Amino acid sequence: MAKSSIVSIGAYVPPKILSNDDLSRMMETSDEWIRTRTGIHQRHVALPDETTASLSYQAASAALKGAQMAADELDWILLCTDTPEMWTPATACFVQDLLKAGRASAIDLTGGCAGFLQTLELGDALARQGKTVMVIGTELLSRSMDWTDRNTAVLFGDGAGAVIVQPKPEQGIRLTHSRTFSDGSQADILQKPYGGTRNPIPPEIVAQGGHHRIHMEGQKVFRQAVHRMSDAAKQVLADTATAAQDISWVVPHQANQRILDAVAGELRFPTSKVFSHVRNYANTGSASVILALADMLIQNLLEPGQRLVSVAFGDGFSWGAALWDLLTLPPVEFVGRDL
Ligand SMILES: CC(C)(COP(=O)(O)OP(=O)(O)OC[C@H]1O[C@@H](n2cnc3c(N)ncnc32)[C@H](O)[C@@H]1OP(=O)(O)O)[C@@H](O)C(=O)NCCC(=O)NCCS
Secondary structure (H helix, E strand, O other), X not given: OOOOEEEEEEEEOOOEXXXXXXXXXXXXXXXXXXXXXXXXXXXEEXXXXXXXXXXXXXXXXXXXXXXXXOHHHOOEEEEEOOOXXXXXXXXXXXXXXXXXXXXXEEEEEOOHHHHHHHHHHHHHHHHOOOXXXXXXXXXXXXXXXXXXXXXXXXXXXXEEEEEEEEOOOOOOEEEEEEEEEEOHHHHHHEEOOOOOOOOOOOHHHHHHOHHHOOEEOHHHHHHHHHHHHHHXXXXXXXXXXXXXXXXXEEEEOOOOHHHHHXXXXXXXXXXXXXXXXXXXXXXXXHHHHHHHHHHHHHOOOOOOOOEEEEEEEEOOOEEEEEEEEEOOOOOEEEEOOOO
């Protein structure tokens, strides 16, 4: 079956920036602590009138514009997020309406920070059947964050990314191979426990703002993230008989700089070839790999003939890696990007 490719990329971050100093006025933390522990200097956060659907729409519109494609050419919209527009219907349906993508079937997936790679694997499977697929990863965590919890609030930012995937094996970024995994037995290490059917939100928790709390055992997450992302990358290289030295760049989920450096160490890869812009955007969950890829293209770091490995890890736990071949440079637009 013909391979599919990413033929266009759109990205969006909101104009509002929250610096570490801003956070240190909101909670007991400091710029120095956040920088040294995470490499993060600032994050973009949504304006009051922005929502997950509006962020997604910005990124999706940019991807369509780059591809010079009309929205009604889309067969599918797959949207991955942990922060949906509402419980139901799917955020993807709101985006379908905003885009006026009249022919598209639209559905959400919840995959956490590895969600984009998982959703892309599904998009690839549809594209190989001849479909044109918009794969979107969006996170608006600032709206559902416990801003009194310094353990988690400093780590995340808002953003959206969108890629168009088509069965065009000679064009764009070819999705050569992908392996994604999950281990639900470790769900309790990183979760937002309130608001679902297991833990409806008790009024006293709402009153305390605790329903937004993310439970995270940071050091366990750190160790698992390094181990799982490195292993998945090795697996993808082994599956395709690819030597590490043939990889030009690692395009990782932007969790934090120490995790990225540790993954580079595990893979014996120079840290300079593990792309990072976590200092500007922090961890944007399902959006982060797309934002990284968009930024790399805009910074002219990529050229045809290069092979890339993307890695991601997040709640679930879910994780994975993908091998991409850069055949031609796809159009890219990154709205709101820091200069
Ligand atoms: C969260 C993380 C940065 C914490 O770094 P750490 O070196 O493990 O720090 P610890 O958790 O041991 O905490 C050390 C101290 O700093 C404190 N601390 C935590 N957050 C803080 C903050 N924002 N500002 C200041 N102090 C903070 C802790 O309360 C603790 O204080 P104590 O020793 O008095 O109890 C790190 O564990 C990490 O990066 N984990 C992975 C998180 C992640 O990427 N999640 C998303 C995965 S997709």
